Amino acid sequence: MPDETTGHLTPEEFRRHGHAAIDWIADYWASLEDLPVRAQVAPGDVRRLLPAAAPEEGEPFDALLADLDRVVVPGLTHWQHPRFFAYFPANSSPAAILGDLLSSGIGAQGMIWATSPAVTEVEQVVLDWLADALGLPAAFRSDGPGGGVVQDTASTATFTALLAALHRASGGQVRRHGVGAGGWRVYGSTEAHSSLVKAAMMAGLGEDAVRTVAVDPATQAMDVAALGAAIREDVAAGLRPVMVHVASGSTSTGAMDDIGAVAEAVREHGTWVHVDAAWAGVAAVCPEHREHLAGLEAADSFVTNPHKWLLTTFDCSTFWVRDRAALTGAMSILPEYLRNAATESGEVVDYRDWHPQLGRRFRALKLWAVLRTYGLSGLRSHVRSGIALAQHVADLVAADDRFEMVTEPALSLVVFRLRAGDEQTLAAMEAVNASGEAYLSHTTVAGRAAIRLAVGSWRTTQADVDRTWRALQEAASAQG
Ligand code: PLP
Numbered sequence: 001m002p003d004e005t006t007g008h009l010t011p012e013e014f015r016r017h018g019h020a021a022i023d024w025i026a027d028y029w030a031s032l033e034d035l036p037v038r039a040q041v042a043p044g045d046v047r048r049l050l051p052a053a054a055p056e057e058g059e060p061f062d063a064l065l066a067d068l069d070r071v072v073v074p075g076l077t078h079w080q081h082p083r084f085f086a087y088f089p090a091n092s093s094p095a096a097i098l099g100d101l102l103s104s105g106i107g108a109q110g111m112i113w114a115t116s117p118a119v120t121e122v123e124q125v126v127l128d129w130l131a132d133a134l135g136l137p138a139a140f141r142s143d144g145p146g147g148g149v150v151q152d153t154a155s156t157a158t159f160t161a162l163l164a165a166l167h168r169a170s171g172g173q174v175r176r177h178g179v180g181a182g183g184w185r186v187y188g189s190t191e192a193h194s195s196l197v198k199a200a201m202m203a204g205l206g207e208d209a210v211r212t213v214a215v216d217p218a219t220q221a222m223d224v225a226a227l228g229a230a231i232r233e234d235v236a237a238g239l240r241p242v243m244v245h246v247a248s249g250s251t252s253t254g255a256m257d258d259i260g261a262v263a264e265a266v267r268e269h270g271t272w273v274h275v276d277a278a279w280a281g282v283a284a285v286c287p288e289h290r291e292h293l294a295g296l297e298a299a300d301s302f303v304t305n306p307h308k309w310l311l312t313t314f315d316c317s318t319f320w321v322r323d324r325a326a327l328t329g330a331m332s333i334l335p336e337y338l339r340n341a342a343t344e345s346g347e348v349v350d351y352r353d354w355h356p357q358l359g360r361r362f363r364a365l366k367l368w369a370v371l372r373t374y375g376l377s378g379l380r381s382h383v384r385s386g387i388a389l390a391q392h393v394a395d396l397v398a399a400d401d402r403f404e405m406v407t408e409p410a411l412s413l414v415v416f417r418l419r420a421g422d423e424q425t426l427a428a429m430e431a432v433n434a435s436g437e438a439y440l441s442h443t444t445v446a447g448r449a450a451i452r453l454a455v456g457s458w459r460t461t462q463a464d465v466d467r468t469w470r471a472l473q474e475a476a477s478a479q480g
Contacts (some may be wrong), residue, residue, distance in 0.1 A: 007058045007402065009061065009166065013061070015419055017061040017062075017173050020061075020062070020065060021065070024065050024068065024386075024470045025097065028073070029455075030260075032078055032082065032459070033044065033081075033444065035073075035078055035081065035436075036435075036436020036437075037077065037078055037081045037083050037084055037431075037435050037436055037437070037438055037439040038077050038434075038436060038439045039074070039075055039076055039077045039432075040074065040436065041074060041075045045074075045075065045322070046071060046074075046075040047235075048074070049071045050071060051265070051299060052406065058225065059440045060383065063307060067469050069163070073206040078441065079092075080092055080457065080459070081340065081439070081457070081459070082457055082459035082460045082461065082464045083438035083439065083460070083464045083467065083468055084438075084457060085438060085439060085440050085441075085452075085453045085455065085468065086414075086433075086437050086439045086440055086441035086452070087441050087452075087454065087455055088278075088308045088309065088454050088456065089250070089308055089309055089454060089457055090157050090307060090311065090314050090454025091308065091309060091311045091312070091313075091456055091457060092313040092314070093310075093311035093312070093313070093370060093458065094373075095311070095366075095369045095370050095372075095374065096311060096312045096313040096316075096366040096367075096370050096397050097313055097366075097371035098369060099313075099365045099366030099367070099368060099370070100313050100365070100366040102365055102369075103362040103363065103365040104361075104363055106365075108361075108362055109359050109360070109361065110123075110351060110360050110361070110362055111338075111350075111351070111352040111358050111359050111360055112338060112342075112343060112348075112350040112351070112352055113270060113342050113343070113348035113349060113350055113351075114341075114342045114343065114348075114350075116341040116362075117342075117432070119360075120348065120349055120350075120351055121363070122362075122364050122365070122368060123149070123150055123351070123362075123363075123364035124142040124147065124148070124349060125142075125146030126364045126367050126371065127142065127147070127148030127149065127150070127307045127318060127320070127364070127370045128141050128142055128143070128148070129178070129371055130306075130318055130367070130371065131148060131320060133285050133371075133379075134152075134281065134282070134284040134285060134290075134293070134304070135284055135287065135290050135293070135377050136284075136293075136296060136302065136320060137296055137297045137322075139297070139322045139441070140320035140321070140322060142349070144325060145322070145323050145324060145325065146320060146321050146322045146324055147191060147225045147320065147324050147349065148319065148320040148321075149318075149319055149320075149351055149354040149355065149366065150316055150317065150318055150319075150363040150364050151303070151317045151318075152315045152317060153195075153305070153315060154193070154195060154276060154278035154303045154304075154305050154315050154317050155193075155195035155198060155199070155282075156317065156355060156356065157301075157303035157317055158193075158195045158196055158199045158245065158274060158276060158303065158318035159195070159198070159199040159202055159356070160319065160327065160331075160354070160355055160356065161199075161272065161274040161300070161301040161303075161319075162186065162199045162200065162203050162205075162242070162243055162272075162274075162328075163327075163330040163331060163356075164272065164300075164301070164321065164326040164327040164330050165202060165241075165242045165243040165271075165272030165274070165300070165326070166179065166184065166203065166242055166330065167327075167329045167330035168270075168272060168326040169184075169242045169270065169271075169272070169324050170182065171239060172329060173323060174330070175330055177327070177433055178204065179203065179204045179205055182213070182240060183238055183239040183240050184205050184209050184239070184240050184243045185209055185210075185211055185225060185231075185234050185239045185240060185242065185244045186199075186200050186205065186209055186210045186211070186241075186242060186243050186244075186245070187210070187212075187213055187230065187231070187241065187243070187244040187266075187271075188210060188212060188213065188222075188244070188245035188247070189212065189213050189214070189215050189221070189222035189223075189245075189247055189250075189255075189257060190212045190213070190214060191215055191220050191222075191247055191250040191251075191252055191253070191255050191385075192212070192245045192247050192276070193245075193247070193250070193251050193276060193278065195276075196210060196245045197210050201354065202254055209252065211230055211234065213227045213230055214226045215255065217287065217446060218249060219255060219256075219407075219447045220252070220253045220255035220407060220445065221247075221255045221256055221257050221258060222246070222247070222257040222258070222262060224257075224258060224261040224262055224265050227244070227262060227265050227266070228265040231265070231266060231269060231271070232279065234236070235269060241266060241269045241271045242271065242272060243271060243272040243273075243274055244262055244266050244271050244272070244273055244274070245274050245276055246259050246262050246273060246274065246275045246276065246299070247276055248275050248276065248277035248280055248292050248293060249277050249279050249280025249281070249283075249292065249411070249413075250276070251278075251279070251405045251443075252415075252443040252444075252445065252452070253282060253406070253410060253413070253415045253443065253445060253450075253452075254279075254304060254407070254409075254410025254411060254413040254415075255407070255410070256280070256292040256293065256410070256470075259273070259275055259293065259294065259295035259298065259299055260294060260295025260298055261295070262295075263295060263298030265298060266335075267298075271299045272301070273298060273299040273300050273301075274299070274301045274302075274303075275299045275301065275302045276303055277291075277293065277302065277303065277304045277308060278303060278304060278305045278308060278317070279304075279305065279308045279413075280292060280304075280410070281293070281302070281303070281304025281305075282304050282305070282306060282308070282310040282379075282383065283309070283383050283387070283411050283412075284295040284304075285310075285376060285379045285380050285383055286380045286383050286384060289383065289387070289411065290405055292421055299322070300321065300322050300323070300326075301319065301320065301321045301322070301344045302319070302320045303311060303317060303319045303320075304316065304317075304318055305317045305318070306318060306370065306438055308456070308468055309383065309386065309456045310370065310379060310382075310383075311370050311374065311379070311458060312366055312367050312370045313366055315363070316363055316366060317365055318348065318367070319354075322421075324354070327353070327354055328354065330354040331353050331354070331355070331356070332350075333353075338407060339354075344453070383411075386411070386412035386455040386456055386460075387411050387412050387455075389412070389455045389460060389462060389465050390409050390411065390412040390414050390453075390455050392414060392462060392465055393409070393416075393453055393465055393469065394409045394414050394416075394456070396465075396466075396469045397414070397416045399425055400473065400476075401419075402419060402420065402473075402476050403416050403417070403418055403472075403476070404416060404417060405421050406445045406448075406450040407445065411456045412453060412454060412455040412456055413453070413455075414452075414454075414455075415443065415445065415450050415451070415452050415453075416450065416453075417448065417449060417450045417451060418476055420476075420479070422448055422449035424476070424479050425442075425449045425450065425451060426442060426449050426480060427475070428451075428472055428475040428479065429442055429472075429475075430440075430476035431471075431478065432468070432472055432475055435471065437467065437468065437471040438464075438467070438468035438471060440443045440452065440453055440468075440472075441466065451472075453468070455474055
């Protein structure tokens with residue numbers, strides 16, 4: 001029981017319940033295999049099981065754990081399930097969880113260097129390690145004018161990149177006077193993630209400021225000639241191309257825009273080149289899977305999410321810039337209560353200037369734990385196994401005449417459909433999802449429905465892929 005007057009768990013109770021919480025997680029993981037992957041509840045089912053108000057008196061901590069089993073687990077879609085293949089993975093791992101737990105236990109708020117120097121400096125070093133591990137250009141490292149930062153999500157990183165781009169393009173005017181009727185234009189392919197449009201909305205440019213560029217129908221990659229033509233047309237009309245978004249692994253099909261060619265097409269306009277490799281970027285831990293990042297030397301910023309495929313519990317999105325001055329120029333603000341000698345010395349990085357929010361937790365700790373526990377060789381094995389399993393799926397698709405691939409497999413993502421048509425494709429997918437056997441998600445490619453199967457969990461084996469495939473085949477057969 002918590003202390004009756006204060007509610008605090010005693011140190012001994014904290015240890016005991018802490019062990020029980022870790023045991024709960026280990027038991028939950030052990031049970032995943034037998035749980036339906038997608039939540040089987042209707043709207044309101046979970047709410048109905050919860051009291052209308054918080055308890056007046058403290059309850060034993062065990063009551064919370066019991067409610068996880070009774071109330072929460074049935075209402076979960078199990079993202080850590082070995083047959084979770086929907087969207088992109090949001091991998092957790094034992095090392096990352098312990099790192100995250102330690103971060104909570106330390107409870108430091110690393111908004112500026114001075115509020116906990118280790119939070120900032122560990123983050124800088126871990127991001128330099130990861131930059132090197134991914135083969136990123138040296139300009140992104142923190143020992144030059146650039147550097148990396150852990151953001152909550154790729155959406156925030158893209159928004160941040162846009163703010164930096166506006167700062168640079170306006171010569172600092174935007175932070176003083178706002179975007180006004182600046183005629184700003186942002187470019188991305190029709191396959192760019194929706195966070196690009198959202199960034200334009202949040203930056204006050206409006207969604208119409210985003211000009212979508214056609215893709216090559218065969219690869220779904222941005223048509224760079226069309227980009228060049230669009231920019232020339234806009235410049236002739238007096239508009240200002242502020243940022244181009246390069247998809248390096250699009251959400252829908254894993255399409256890879258040509259970074260170098262895009263950068264070349266916008267060079268004369270000084271347009272900021274932001275590379276969004278939210279999912280695919282981490283594959284570059286394997287030297288043989290770096291091809292999609294060719295040309296990155298010409299980019300201004302780059303984001304990839306270890307919280308997707310690289311075993312680092314959500315949220316951990318790693319964002320690098322070539323020149324941090326644009327970023328801090330756009331966002332730095334120093335109220336009196338945050339003034340300190342270290343900031344004034346100019347010798348330290350204050351991460352509050354690298355993203356919209358002030359407060360920040362020690363997210364780098366979980367990434368540090370992952371990098372140290374797995375080692376780069378462990379991470380490479382994990383990525384390679386996902387890619388090999390995706391290739392296995394592609395082979396299964398090829399061996400069944402009723403199915404066809406929609407695009408070439410992209411790393412660990414396979415996109416396919418039933419030849420019979422959209423309705424049949426979506427019905428087969430929904431039958432598998434409803435059965436709980438596996439969880440897949442859909443997209444449209446050139447206006448036609450397709451099934452996406454994204455491998456990523458460290459628990460997924462070939463047997464899981466085969467079982468999912470059999471379920472899809474049965475669903476296809478059931479349609480006659
Ligand atoms: N960019 C791409 C290419 C993505 O696939 C996603 C999510 O799947 C995002 C951005 C957004 O990621 P986040 O949830 O980290 O904002």
